[in-house]
Amino acid sequence: DAGVIQSPRHEVTEMGQEVTLRCKPISGHDYLFWYRQTMMRGLELLIYFNNNVPIDDSGMPEDRFSAKMPNASFSTLKIQPSEPRDSAVYFCASSMPGSVSVNEQFFGPGTRLTVL
Amino acid sequence: GQNIDQPTEMTATEGAIVQINCTYQTSGFNGLFWYQQHAGEAPTFLSYNVLDGLEEKGRFSSFLSRSKGYSYLLLKELQMKDSASYLCAVNDYKLSFGAGTTVTVRA
Numbered sequence: 001d002a003g004v005i006q007s008p009r010h011e012v013t014e015m016g017q018e019v020t021l022r023c024k025p026i027s028g029h030d031y032l033f034w035y036r037q038t039m040m041r042g043l044e045l046l047i048y049f050n051n052n053v054p055i056d057d058s059g060m061p062e063d064r065f066s067a068k069m070p071n072a073s074f075s076t077l078k079i080q081p082s083e084p085r086d087s088a089v090y091f092c093a094s095s096m097p098g099s100v101s102v103n104e105q106f107f108g109p110g111t112r113l114t115v116l
Numbered sequence: 117g118q119n120i121d122q123p124t125e126m127t128a129t130e131g132a133i134v135q136i137n138c139t140y141q142t143s144g145f146n147g148l149f150w151y152q153q154h155a156g157e158a159p160t161f162l163s164y165n166v167l168d169g170l171e172e173k174g175r176f177s178s179f180l181s182r183s184k185g186y187s188y189l190l191l192k193e194l195q196m197k198d199s200a201s202y203l204c205a206v207n208d209y210k211l212s213f214g215a216g217t218t219v220t221v222r223a
Contacts, residue, residue, distance in 0.1 A: 033211075056209075091158060091159075104149065104161040
């Protein structure tokens with residue numbers, strides 16, 4: 001299996017621009033997670049989906065952030081408009097069917113976002 | 117809310133043993149994970165504990181005491197490649213991560 005795939009790997013944009021991050025989970029995994037990692041705040045869960053349905057978006061920082069999962073093999077995280085404080089590494093992770101409590105999460109390589 | 121504490125940094129010598137402690141106070145508990153993250157890379161799964169006691173996996177072992185809200189990750193026979201950040205993560209219905217412990221292995 002190719003693992004979790006994320007694109008782009010690096011993104012540099014200017015403040016105010018729209019940014020879209022993409023994720024393809026491991027085939028057969030029905031949980032998908034979006035995380036953000038910064039030096040100051042560590043690794044934070046933004047939102048997670050089960051069977052393409054958003055279950056918990058309490059970690060989404062504000063209305064500028066939105067996430068969708070139109071099908072089992074694709075998810076997007078969008079920031080509009082972007083701000084310099086959004087600069088971080090954004091990870092997507094997926095896990096197997098069953099209880100999210102017991103299944104390890106497999107992380108993608110991350111997207112390093114820099115907002116100037 | 118979630119409160120997960122682990123030391124910021126640890127340094128050890130190649131071949132030695134290092135123990136990384138993690139204490140937690142969370143609203144719920146459905147298991148504790150340890151992840152390893154090398155600089156510039158994604159976290160990768162190391163271990164999972166849901167019952168009290170020790171889980172051993174080769175050079176790595178993880179211990180859990182639910183009554184004390186305490187876990188540790190034990191790294192034995194340290195190798196240079198073990199230099200990384202080690203993240204403790206508690207699962208209630210979703211994972212909450214500690215800030216991570218950066219382990220530096222010196223020759």
